[in-house]
Amino acid sequence: MDPAALTQLLSPDGWALLNALPPYDERLTMRIAERLREEGVDAGLVAAALTQSRLRARGRAKFDDFADGMLFTPAGLEQATRLVVGARHGRRYADAGCTHVADLTCGIGGDAMAMSAMGLRVLAAEVDELTAAVATVNMRHFPESQVRHVDAMALDLAAEGVDGVFADPARRTASGRRRHDPAAYTPPLDDVLALREQVPALGVKVGPGIPHAALPEDAEAQWVSVDGDVVEAGLWFGPLAPEGPGRSALVLRGSTATTVRAPGDGVPVADVGPVGAYLHEPDGAVIRSGLVALAAEEVRGRLIDSTIAYVTSDTLATSPVMTSYRVLDVMPFGLKRLRTALRERGVGRLTIKKRGTAVVPEQLRKQLDLRGEGEATIVLTRVAGSQQVIVAEPV
Known part of the structure; x- marks a missing residue:
C-alpha cells in the first residue's frame, strides 16, 4: 500500500x-x-x-473480529503479535505496576492496541511513515495512547516519562527473508537490551530460533505457542520477570494456558530408555525452550533417544503441553515391512510424523500405496541411535 x-x-x-x-x-x-x-x-x-x-x-x-476494523500492510501483518499473546504482554506490564509503556517498534499497532485495552497508556513509535499512519488508524479507539512517527532509539525515555519499554525489532529483510542473527535485527538486539539500564521494565520480542547461548543471563526467556504453532520468544527483564531469570514455555490451546518453567540455575537431564506403551510429543514451545525433561517428568516418562524430543512412558499420564499416543508397534525402518504392517491393519488414512530422519513424508506416502478404511499415525525417528518406525494411535 x-x-x-x-x-x-x-x-x-x-x-x-x-x-x-x-x-x-x-x-x-x-x-x-x-x-x-x-x-x-x-x-x-x-x-x-x-x-x-x-x-x-x-x-x-491474529486479531479475530477486531481485524474487520483495522488496516494492514503485508509486512506489518506478518510480524504483528496475535491479540491473545499481546494481551499477555500487556498483563506483564500491568502486573509490574507500569502505567506508561513505550512500544518502540509498534508496526501496525497490534501490541499497542492490546496494552491500551489493558488500561495502559502507550507511546507507540514507528520509524516508517506509512506504517505509523496505519497504526494511528488502528489505535483510534484509545485516545490516552498515541502513535508517533519517529526513530524510537532516539527517544529520550526519561523525558517521555515512561516506566516500561517494549520492542519487537524487525526480523526480515526488505525482500522478506528472515534474519536469524540478533545483531541483524532492526534495531539490533544489543541496542534494545541496553535500554534496560534506563528503564528496568524491558520486554523484547525475538525470533523463536534464538540460540540459548544468546540469551542474557538476567532475562526470563519465554517461548509461546498458540494451538500448536510456536509464534514467538520473548525476553523479559526487571519487574516484568517476577520469578527471576530462567527459561519458560507458555502453551496456549483454546482457552487454556499452561506454563512450564525452569529457573536460571539449569534444567534436569532426562532419562533415556526403550519405547514403552505410550509416546508423547511435546509442544514446540517446550522443545524450543529446552524444557522437554520437565515435561517428561510430568508424565513419568523418558526420552526415546538423547537427541530426539519424543517422550515415552509405560503408563498413561497426559499433559496439556504434550500430545499423547498409544504405541501399537515399533520396527526398524524399511519400506516393505512398513507397507505390510499397514496393510495388515487395513490402514488407508495415515498421519506421518518425523523427527531426526531425512525421509520425505509425501514421497513415503506414495510408496506405501495405502489401502483400507483404517487410520493410523506413524512416527519416523531415531530410537537409541537407530532409525525406527513407531505405529501409534492418538489417545
Whole structure:
C-alpha cells in the first residue's frame, strides 16, 4: 500500500466502500472489481479496498473480529503479535505496576492496541511513515495512547516519562527473508537490551530460533505457542520477570494456558530408555525452550533417544503441553515391512510424523500405496541411535 492508496481509503467514500465489501472470497474478487469500476468507482480505490479486504481476512487469524476494523500492510501483518499473546504482554506490564509503556517498534499497532485495552497508556513509535499512519488508524479507539512517527532509539525515555519499554525489532529483510542473527535485527538486539539500564521494565520480542547461548543471563526467556504453532520468544527483564531469570514455555490451546518453567540455575537431564506403551510429543514451545525433561517428568516418562524430543512412558499420564499416543508397534525402518504392517491393519488414512530422519513424508506416502478404511499415525525417528518406525494411535 502506498500513501495515495491510504489517503483514498481514509476518505469517507473509501472507508465506506471498504467496510461495505462482502467477506473476502478470492473467486469473487474479479467480479466485484469489474462491477465497482462499472459503477464509476476509481480503479485505484477499488484495488486498495480489495487488497485491504484480503489482508483483513488473513488478519482474523491474529486479531479475530477486531481485524474487520483495522488496516494492514503485508509486512506489518506478518510480524504483528496475535491479540491473545499481546494481551499477555500487556498483563506483564500491568502486573509490574507500569502505567506508561513505550512500544518502540509498534508496526501496525497490534501490541499497542492490546496494552491500551489493558488500561495502559502507550507511546507507540514507528520509524516508517506509512506504517505509523496505519497504526494511528488502528489505535483510534484509545485516545490516552498515541502513535508517533519517529526513530524510537532516539527517544529520550526519561523525558517521555515512561516506566516500561517494549520492542519487537524487525526480523526480515526488505525482500522478506528472515534474519536469524540478533545483531541483524532492526534495531539490533544489543541496542534494545541496553535500554534496560534506563528503564528496568524491558520486554523484547525475538525470533523463536534464538540460540540459548544468546540469551542474557538476567532475562526470563519465554517461548509461546498458540494451538500448536510456536509464534514467538520473548525476553523479559526487571519487574516484568517476577520469578527471576530462567527459561519458560507458555502453551496456549483454546482457552487454556499452561506454563512450564525452569529457573536460571539449569534444567534436569532426562532419562533415556526403550519405547514403552505410550509416546508423547511435546509442544514446540517446550522443545524450543529446552524444557522437554520437565515435561517428561510430568508424565513419568523418558526420552526415546538423547537427541530426539519424543517422550515415552509405560503408563498413561497426559499433559496439556504434550500430545499423547498409544504405541501399537515399533520396527526398524524399511519400506516393505512398513507397507505390510499397514496393510495388515487395513490402514488407508495415515498421519506421518518425523523427527531426526531425512525421509520425505509425501514421497513415503506414495510408496506405501495405502489401502483400507483404517487410520493410523506413524512416527519416523531415531530410537537409541537407530532409525525406527513407531505405529501409534492418538489417545
